[in-house]
Amino acid sequence: MSNNLSGSIPPKIGKLFNLKSLWLWGNKLSGSIPLEIWKLYSLSELDLSGNNLSGTITPQIGKLYKLSQLDLSTNNLSGSIPPEIGKLFNLESLWLFGNNLDGTIPSSICNLSSLGVLQLSENRLQGRIPQCLGNFSTSLTYLALNRNQLYGPVPTTFADGNKLEHLNLNGNKLQGPLPKSLYKCRWLQFLDIGNNEIQDSFPFWVESLPKLRVLVMRSNKFHGKVFSDYLKNDSIFPFPNLQIFDISHNEFTGPLPDGYFQNLVAMMNVRTNKTAGRNRIAYYSESFTLVFKGFEYKLLEILLTFTTLDFSDNKFNGSIPNSIGKLNSLIFLNFSHNMLEGKIPASFGNLSELEQLDLSSNQLQGEIPWELTRLSFLESLNLSNNLLYGPIPHFGGQFLTFENNSYIGNPRLCGYPLTKKCKDDDDDDKAPQPMLKIEGDDSEFLDGFTWQAVVMGYGCGLVFGVTMGCLALLYRRPMWLLKIFLGV
Template sequence: MRIFHLNANHLRGLIPSAFPKDCRLISINLGTNKLEGRLPRSLINCKYLEGLDIGNNRIQDEFPFWMEGLPELRVLALRSNKFGGNMSRPSSTKIPFPMLQVLDVSYNEFVGSLPQTYFKNFKAMTEAIELDYDSFLANLEMRLTLKGQDQLLNRLLETFTTIDLSSNRFYGSIPPSIGKLKILKYLNMSHNSLTGHIPSSLENMSELESLDLSTNKLDGEIPSELTGLTFLSKLNISMNNLVGKIPRSNQFSTFENDSYMGNLGLCGLPLTRKCKEDDGKLMQPAEEEDDEYEFIDGFGWRSVVMGYGSGFIVGIGIGYMIIRSGRPRWFVEFFLALDINIRRRRDTTELHQHAGEHAGELD
């Protein structure tokens, strides 16, 4: 047996633990079941194993450091389980996971700092290596989150590389060593508790197509060096504590405001919040500026219009009641006398105008 795919069934219980020493399995896919327990250590006997997908189960274990020495492993998908503990302990293997192209540990319970050792030594993500693609890779079926959307991967291309560490409890800074992953295409570290600055060493990841660092606690400015990532088509750094002006050259001129939302200190396009002008005054977003001009001494134009409208209606009503009832008498007599005077002046004016016209005819 070379391929063992039982994914997307209703399997329960434990993963079989007796993988023999002469195991010749190339691909194991048990994803999307209801399997429990731990990952069997006897998998280390499968020296030809290229892909392991046990995502979307109920496996409760630590990260399988003991698999670092598998010489052919290209896919390790552990997403949506109950894996926990720390991934950043020192490696006992000189070059851990030398052929790994896909690492997906998203939606688990990992804690601690990011696995810096792996960033330095993932050979298949740091340099182009010649691979033999005549095995299970033509029949691969696994689900990954790429560019913010779940996608079904049916074939692993030679140039496909991804790391997904999202939705765990990683904390601490992003190590500059991540820049060594020069041929990584997809990187997702969202929904963790990462702090510190975005490292400028990301500029070395020249083939990066998607970068998601959203929903963390990152601060500082967006490194201008990132504008050199000319293949970057998806960026999400929203919901952090970033500040300063957003770079707008190259690919960054194509990203919309949803890439930056939730960073109150960011300014410049595509956001409406303008950056500091020459006079040092920070311009407010357009919406806020409109609101500020609406208020005069604490009252907005809406309040003024409502006040005039209400007063006009009430005044008409009171006037009608006064004239109809004739009370108070002095008020009615005042307005009647005023009306008589107005009428007399108008009649006098018309009489003078008529007399002038008649005199003109006689001339």
């Protein structure tokens, strides 16, 4: 346990022949792991995580046959994962993330039929993902291989009856289509395949996964229209529990999927979500990385009330469906950098929880609907680089806080905070009237925000404090299972 210990682990520890649990996590220990530790044949739990240990994982680890929990994460270990690790037949959780491990994932890991957690993320692992990882353990609930250098296809061997809940493959070089065998993962709650090189059309079959909360497909090579034949059956609700829907930075075309927006029931249930309160201290447990102003942050929890749609940086066209206004639990909405036309729907005024709205770099026309001034929690607005015209709504508390950058690149907009005045600027108390088209300056706007930055916004306040508290708890025993499940 964490006691601010420093220095190296003494070799004499190898004389504790009957030791069953060794927890030295969260200290300042350095040097290599002494070979004597691999002679503690009675060990069932070994946790050396969160130190500065270096060196390699030696083949002698395969002699600790009684190990059920092994955590060597967040150290400076290097070298490859020894194939002998496949001899630990009683192993239930294996945590090696946050090191400098390289080489391939040994296929011998598939001998660990009792394994429930396999966490190998944030290393330098290369090669293909062993096909056997899809079906080697009926107990596997958590598989994280994100932020490595893996390439090749996603395993196609996911079998009926598997219990996989968390699958994170983000930040590799994976290619090929997304395997339809993922349809068999009926317990799946978190699917992150973002930042790879996957080439495929939209995998409409994932919409029927009944427990899926998080779907991240951003920054791949997905293409084509986003729609589903399942929507012809009125008895089927696609994505019944989806809260984070991120398909940004792909090559999707066609209209926005109105059929989905009309049926995303988990994004409509604002009253249920508010049971956790505006402080949002209920969590869905899964690790993910966010990027904000060039810095990377890792949070262990996703708020149960955090809901987002990010369809930015694609080639969607047509108008924005009015049905978006039904998603009154939305906190983040990003349709920027597409080819959307028409007006901003007045129904956006019903998005009572919305805090971030980015519609920039489209071809939207018309006036900014005054209904947006109802959004009392709106913290960031980006309508730049469109074809909007008329006065900016100048009543409503939040709209008075937005600066020029929110509107820049719409030469026919006028009114505060722009320097271009409207003819009716002196009539502040009147309800909105038909607006005149006024010419103005044209300039560029800064890069848009992402939904990850929204989470960082929470991180700067109460949520970050609560999350870090959870992180400390989850990474520090007494029970390894708390690393995954917190109120789930």
